[in-house]
Amino acid sequence: MLCFNNRGIYRSCDEDFRLNESGSLGVPPEQVDxxxxxxxxxxxxxxxxxxxxxxxxxxxxxxxxxxxxxDTVSAVCSDGPNRGNLQF
Structure with missing residues (x-):
């Protein structure tokens, strides 16, 4: 839990968009950019x-x-066919 709750790491990212223990990111497709x-x-x-x-x-x-x-985050943020696909 140290890494997920570290105030030195998460400073600017909206809490809804943060990676959590479940392995998911709450980033809607329109917010991928x-x-x-x-x-x-x-x-x-x-x-x-x-x-x-x-x-x-x-x-x-x-x-x-x-x-x-x-790998998923890299693909999501690439210019390839998986851009925006946040299904882990």
Whole structure:
């Protein structure tokens, strides 16, 4: 829980858009550009790096690994066909 509730990590990202223990992000499709182009993407990656530094084998409640979430976030924010698909 240290990484999810760290005030040094999450400073600017709206609480609704933050990655949580369930492995989901509450980013509606119309907000993907704001998420990917703003502090939320940076802060999400900081949380993932924090988790990885503490427990490399961490699994979210939905059974996703840190790598799964990193790959999904990368695809969501890419210019490819998965842009905006936040289904983990």
């Amino acid at each position: 704001a998420y990917c182009g703003g502090s939320c993407l940076t802060e999400t990656n900081m949380v993932l790096n924090c988790l990885e530094g503490i427990m490399k084998n961490f699994r979210f409640y939905n059974a996703a690994t840190i790598k799964d979430v990193k």
